[in-house]
Amino acid sequence: MRLSSPTITPAAGPIRFTFDGREVDAIPGESIAAALSAAGIVAFRHTAKGEPRGLWCGMGACWDCVVTVDGRSGQRACMVKVEAGMRVEGTPPRDPARLAEAPAAASERACDVLVVGAGPAGLSAAIAAARAGAQVIVLDERGEPGGQYLKPLAGSQADAEPDAQFRRGAALVAEARAAGIAIHQGAAVWGGFARDEIAALVDAAAVTFRPRRLVLAPGAHERPVPVPGWTLPGVMTTGALQALARAQRVSPAERAVIAGSGPLNLQLACELLAGGVQVAAVVEAAPKPGLGAWREVLGMAKASPDLAWDGVRYLATLRRAGVPVLWGSSILACEGTDRFAALRVAAPDGERRIEAGVAALNMGFQPESGLARALGCAQRFATEGSGAEIGRLETVTDEEGRTSVAGVFAIGDGAAIGGSRVALARGRLAGLAVARDLGFLAPEDAAARRDLARALAFQQALWRIFAAPAFDADAIDDTTTVCRCEEVTAGSLRAALAGGARTLASLKKVTRAGMGRCQGRMCGATVARLAGAPAAEDAFAAPRAPIRPTPAAALMREVPEGFEAPVIHAPTPTRWRSPAMPLAPENRACDVLVIGGGVLGLSTALYLAREGADVLLADRSEPGLAASTANAGSLHVQLLSYDFGDKAEALGTAGPAAVTLPLGPRSIALWKEIARDAGEACGIRTEGGLMLAETPAEMEWLHGKTAVERGAGIESHVVGANELRDLAPYLAPRFLGAAFCPLEGQIDPLRGTAALVALARRAGARVAGGVEVTGIARDGARFAVTTEGGTIRAGRVVVAAGPWSGHVAAMAGVRLPVGGLVQQVIATEAAGPLIPHLVAHAGRHLSLKQGPHGHILIGGGWPGEHDPATGATRNRRDSIEGNLWVAGHVVPAVAGLSVLRAWTGMNVHIDRAPILGEAPSCPGLFAAVTSSGYTLGPVAGRTTADAVLGREKVAHAFSIHRFG
Template identity: 85%
Template sequence: MRLTSPAITRASAPIRFTFEGREVEALQGESIAAALSAAGILAFRETAKGAPRGLWCGMGACFDCVVTVDGRAGQRACLVKAEAGMRVDGAPPADPAPLAAAAEASREEACDILVVGAGPAGLSAAIAAARAGAHVVVLDERGEAGGQYFKPLAKSHAHAAPDAQFRQGAALLAEARAAGVTIHHGATVWGGFAPEEIAALVDGAATTFRPRRLILAPGAHERPVPVPGWTLPGVMTTGAMQTLARAQRVSPADRVVIAGSGPLNLQLAYELLAGGVRVAAVVEAAPKPGLAAWRDLLALARSSPDLAWDGLRYIATLQRAGVPVIWGGTILACEGTDRFEALRIATPSGERRIEAGAAALNMGFQPETGLARALGCAQRFATDGPGAEIGRLETETDEEGRSSVAGVFAVGDGAAIGGSRIALARGRLAGLAAAREIGLAAPEDSGARRDLDRAVAFQRALWRIFAAPAFDVAAIADATILCRCEEVTAGDLRAAMAGGARTLAALKKETRAGMGRCQGRMCAAAVARLAGAPAAEAAFAAPRAPIRPIPAAALMREVPEAQIDAPVIEAPAPIAWRSPSVPLAPADRACEVLVIGGGVLGLSTALYLAREGVDVLVADRSEPGLAASTANAGSLHVQLLPYDFGDKAEALGTAGPAAATLPLGPRSIDLWKEIARDAGEACGIRTEGGLMLAETEAEFEWLRGKTAVERGAGIETHVLGANELRDVAPYLAPRFMGAAFCPAEGQIDPLRGTAALLALARRAGARVAGGVAITGISREGAGFAVATEGATIRAGRVVVAAGPWSGQIAALAGVRLPVGGLVQQVIATEATGPLIPHLVAHAGRHLSLKQGPHGHLLIGGAWPGTHDPATGATRNRRTSIEGNLWVAGHVVPAVAGLSVLRAWTGMNVHIDRAPILGEAPGCPGLFAAVTSSGYTLGPVCGRMTADAVLGRERMPADFAIARFG
């Protein structure tokens, strides 16, 4: 319904667009979500499992409201403005239209100070810095400045008597413009690669900002309220419903119920009433303030009398209107089938069921810390204020907003929850401090410090009044969804925990929780608490680039192969963070065979040894399968890759050590299929063939030499001409002369494959110990004493299967293994319909492209990331993302119609392209198990290693350690 008010009138004529073929009336300037809500349409789309979804956060953070607009997939209905004649659909398009114009040359923009976010904190900081003489640029994702608190009235309406909140927001924006601040609206910041390298999409063009100082003020989003039915259309956050009401003059229903905790719920109820909506009830989790709260009430009145008066006015208005305010009420469930119908709550006087057409829920806020974390800013785990039982990450800063990273400031609710007045004061202090740091004369501001002190006093008193009882995360019912994007339930997570997953990182890879569009914003805190993870930053899902989904087409930029620098890391540092160490059980302090490393190669070795009755223990520094085994894209390679030939101008048709490895690929893929069969699930295995494309005559000639080598090793490969290629792969661009086609190639879901392998190894009797770091290996009689952080493991034989860290582990026993590491990236797009059945590579470009089992395109090809030797962390390079996407779009034009959801890096093995397997000369009983293309070859190399340990097989000379002398 549309709200009414004598002071607010329509400022634009009605327009019309279609939703699922139905004509919908809208007002120019309002969002698609507002227009649909006004028409009574609350379900915007269906999930992959067929569940209806609508608006949840209302600010573009959750991505639950994505729709298709004029063939463009993944558009957020809460942010996209309605336009006359547009066609809106809930389902993804069969043939996605390009989401952006082709990227041109890389755009860069320098400025003194870059501010991310145009809410109270960001605008206040920008004004202070600009008045001191700084060149200030502000980036904000919304179409209008003001953030959630100062959000202005949409251009669809005019206000004859705006309230104080509207007036203050308009005045702040006018100050910013008068100070000369440049504000880019609709600008998405998608990556922070360094304080002076901030990647954004501005006016549809990819732009890299190079500021001298960076101020982060991205605001906050409302925390999840994981109760049964919270994903129903019609259930949304209080902030989402307030945006509809306050900015768009719309309510999703003529009768609503509001529940949770905090004064925002009271304000929303007051504003809805004024617009003609029936408010069924306001349910407040905190107990009703009694006489003991008088000190806090006095503190509110003393520190911010206007806000205190507003609160009293809201409550008095609700009482006069007969709206029940239920104190001490706990949300039990949202009821309904295809949309919300009723809220079930527990109150001090018993359970109640409140019927309504829509529900607004708010149980506190969580800062948007993704960009700060991507830049390495230190975080703290906060448990004060609403939502304390789940907790939240906040960026550590001093009073002027300086973070732990030089040149980076963080202010407002995006750094620490505190409300608009704290944000205004801290923003001003940060803007002045940043200006001083670049040499400008910026005065101290004692007034801002006084304002800050008053605002902090007000906020502390407010939180004490609205101190809600703890939400028992452990009591969440198994059927309740925790991860909205991937539809992962509490039961799914508990089952993974029962199977051995102990941290959010492991749960994420086991269940896909946190892998959706919102990157864990709506579930990471709840999942971490459910898992009993430590209260620390590492317990949360790591931020990925892009920080938010971004159109692939906007980032595509050609990076010549000659510019791809992938340095070999001779001794990669282990990742500083790992799952908490667990004391070794007495039974795990002795074994016949100790396998060091719980990736696919180590687990495969353990599986085949355990099936032979060997007492085998797998020790992993973190948790099994959390490194390269689940950071790769799951390609099942059989063909030789372009770099297996070295310089193509030399000795075409020779591949050195890689040629000897060729027969292993088909054998290993057959073993993967056996593993899937034995585990009782498909593991996402598809072998529909692999294509390697030739774009030039030289590349086509090279393919002929390559296929000759492969056929000589018994591999079935064919050379296809241009016409044959178009018949086999119509999804490709028409520029290719031909391709090599290998029918045996394909893909696997590495998450499911690793989980299946781990389960089979345990079922066979292998013991798996996580959180065990190896610190020494010494000879003890005929066996070994292997020192760990907490105990010594005595083993008859040792298998080193630690991937790129194998050289360092072997060195503890005096064995040299020439193993290093390469940081490589993978990019995942949003899901789309069936498009690419093959594994696609390019003879002259870095590319590995396929469509995963969930419909996402997975794009790789050995594009490099960076490695931090101090922490062991790996990170994306912006140029690698841009270049990788350009090649993918150059090969498959449909990529331009998809958004990139995330890009990640992992440490890959660097060796001489043939496995290093078998017993170490001069160190009997110590075996190596290392290979590149490790996911493909893991099972077969594990089988060969197990046979070598059992004395059944002499390792071929091409793979033996002795080949290194």
């Protein structure tokens, strides 16, 4: 329905567009979500599991309202404005239209101050800095400045008498423009690679900003409310329904119920009433204020009398309208089939069922801290505020907004929840501090500090008035969806915890919670609380670049590929790890100790345990949290062009890589046995691999390469252009041919690693996480392996710690020539079935496939960064851009998809052949290291187990003996 108002009228005549073939009336300037809501349509799409979904956050943070617009996939209905004749569909396109034009060249812009976010905090900071003389640029993702609190009326409406909140927003924006500030709306920051390297899309074009100072003011989003039915269409956040009602002047239904905690719910109820919507009830979790609350009420009135009066006015308006306010009541469930129909609540007088066509839920807010965290700004865990006991990360700052990273400021609700007046005051103080840092004259502002003190006092009193009961993760029903993007239930998470997962990182990899479009914004805190994770940053989903889904086409930039990824000869073990665990009594002695819980260590433990050996596998974190689940899951068989500094090396007959060729098919066969034994497919597909050639020289090299492979017993042959087009119609038409290896394919590394863990335990191996080895010494005929939790006495030791194997082996006096390479993987949004093959290129860095969930996985040896102080790895912007350019050059459909995330992992660097077997200088200590680790893990584990048991010697080409 469209809301009524004596002063607000449509700014233009109606237009029409189609939604799933149905004609829908709209007004120019309103969002697709608003137009659909006005027509009573609340279900915008269906998930992979067939569940209907509609609007949730209403501000572009959750990505749950994505639709296809004129063939463009992944468009947020809450952000895209409707146009006449627009074709909107709730299903992904079969042939996605290109989402953006590729950048012609690198575009960079320098400025004194870059402000991210045009809400109260960001605009206030920008104005203060600009008036002091700084050149200021503001980037904001929304279509209009003002943020959530000061958002203006949509362009579809005209207001003859704007209210005080609208007037404040308009005045602030006018002040900013008068100060000469460049405000870019619709500008999405997708990555923060350094304080002076902020990657953004401005007018759909990629720009890298190089500011002297950076101010982060990205605002907040409403926290999740995981109750049964909260994913139903028609259930949304209070902010989403307020955006529809206040800014767009529509409501999805004539009757609404509002529930949760806080004054925003009261304000929305009054705004809906004024527009002609019937409000069934306002459900408030906090108990009704009694006489004991008079101190808080007086404090609020003293600090901000106008805001305090607003609260009194809201309650009086609801009372006059006969709207019940149910204090001390909690949400039990949202009911409905294909859309919301009723809210069940537990009230002091018993359970109630409130029927309505739309429900708005709010239980507090969480800062949008992803960019601050990506830049390394220190965080704190906070639980203050209405409904906030679930917890949230806030950026640590001083009173002027300085973070732990020099030159970076964080302000407003995007740093710490405090409301608009705190944001305005902190923004002004930060802007003045930034100006002083840059050498401009900017006086102290005592009035701003007084305003801040009053606003903080008001906020603290408000939180005490609206003190909701503590969040109880144990009360979430097993069937309730926690992760909206990946449709992961609380029961699935609890099952993973029962299966041994102990941290959010491992829960993500076992269940996929937090891996969707929103990158954990809507579930990270809940998952952390379910896991009982520590109240720290590592209890939340780690920010990835891009920090929000970003059109791949906009980032595609050809960069030089004549690089060799820098070898890290002694990679630092990452500082992050799951909590240390004391050694269980049964783990203080074993026949064989396997150090390292990656795919090779797990395979070794599995095959040893199946032969009756007493095996303990120890990992400093949790099994499979490093490269084994950070890789893209390629099952390689043929030689790869970028593995060699000189391509001619691949054409020899004795190189380590050529000798290793027969191991690939054997290992893939073992993977299929592992999947069979685990009772699940593990996402294994072997539909063949292609290595493409687009020049005569590359074709000539492919002929030589396949001859080497056939000589090693590998089925491989060259196909011409016509045959290639028939075999792979998804490819660009520029290729002269390809090498085709039918044995190649892919596996889901998350499922494959989980299967190995389960099978190893089933076979009798003991798998212990949180056990860091600190020393290895001889103890007679055995080894004494010291750890943080005690000493393990082992008859034999297998070092299977991947790129850190050299560090571990050195504890026993053994030198292993093992290093590391930081390499990246990129994942796009899911698409329909498109690419059955594993795709590589004879002359470029590329490894590309379509995973089991429909995502395009893109790699190819593009390097990332390694921090020797912390061991952490991170993406490089040019690697993301270059990798995407090659992918789009090969598969044009990539340009029609958005990138969900890019990540890095530490890969093994050795001489291209496995290093296996007993160390000559240390009998009883075995090495188990290989490159192409995920492909070759099972066969290398099988070989290592045979060597440990004395059944079969390791071939010299793979033996540690070859190094003398």
